[in-house]
Amino acid sequence: MERCVGSWIIEGELGRGSFAVVWRARHATTGAPAAVKEINTDKLNKKLQESLASEVAVLSQTKHRNIVGLLDLLKDGSRIYIVLEYCAGGDLGLYIRRYGRVSEATARYFLVQLAEGLKELRRHNVIHVSRLYSHSHIRLCI
Numbered sequence: 001m002e003r004c005v006g007s008w009i010i011e012g013e014l015g016r017g018s019f020a021v022v023w024r025a026r027h028a029t030t031g032a033p034a035a036v037k038e039i040n041t042d043k044l045n046k047k048l049q050e051s052l053a054s055e056v057a058v059l060s061q062t063k064h065r066n067i068v069g070l071l072d073l074l075k076d077g078s079r080i081y082i083v084l085e086y087c088a089g090g091d092l093g094l095y096i097r098r099y100g101r102v103s104e105a106t107a108r109y110f111l112v113q114l115a116e117g118l119k120e121l122r123r124h125n126v127i128h129v130s131r132l133y134s135h136s137h138i139r140l141c142i
């Protein structure tokens with residue numbers, strides 16, 4: 001049977017971070033893809049709870065083409081589900097490790113986007129990782 005979180009149908013695991021399991025999902029009616037971060041808040045120490053609260057606060061206040069978008073936020077008991085835009089190109093760090101050196105033009109193209117995202121996030125003082133939304137479009141993740 002399909003597992004659903006709100007209006008999102010869970011399809012498979014995308015990865016794990018220090019406090020989340022991330023699932024690939026799609027919207028039940030529109031079919032839009034998403035990444036659902038599932039977090040069991042019971043297991044978080046004070047510092048991680050603060051870091052999660054800041055991630056959610058910043059995501060909900062920010063809308064920018066170089067910052068991963070928050071699509072939905074759901075809570076179920078001690079579990080929280082952060083529904084994010086799906087970054088099909090994967091992690092920027094992984095991309096660099098896999099493909100090695102990129103051309104100057106590509107590096108410049110990526111850096112301009114990183115700078116745009118950083119500029120937007122500067123006032124929040126929280127930046128985390130960068131992911132490729134498509135094969136050439138960067139989103140900063142908080």
Ligand SMILES: Nc1ncnc2c1ncn2[C@@H]1O[C@H](COP(=O)(O)OP(=O)(O)OP(=O)(O)O)[C@@H](O)[C@H]1O
Binds near residue numbers: 019085086128
């Ligand atoms: N928006 C997204 N689109 C596609 N994949 C994602 C997205 N967000 C997370 N992932 C995948 O899930 C994995 C875990 O992500 P998560 O944000 O929980 O941790 P992290 O930021 O990579 O690491 P940490 O939490 O340890 O700092 C990532 O490495 C990536 O493979």
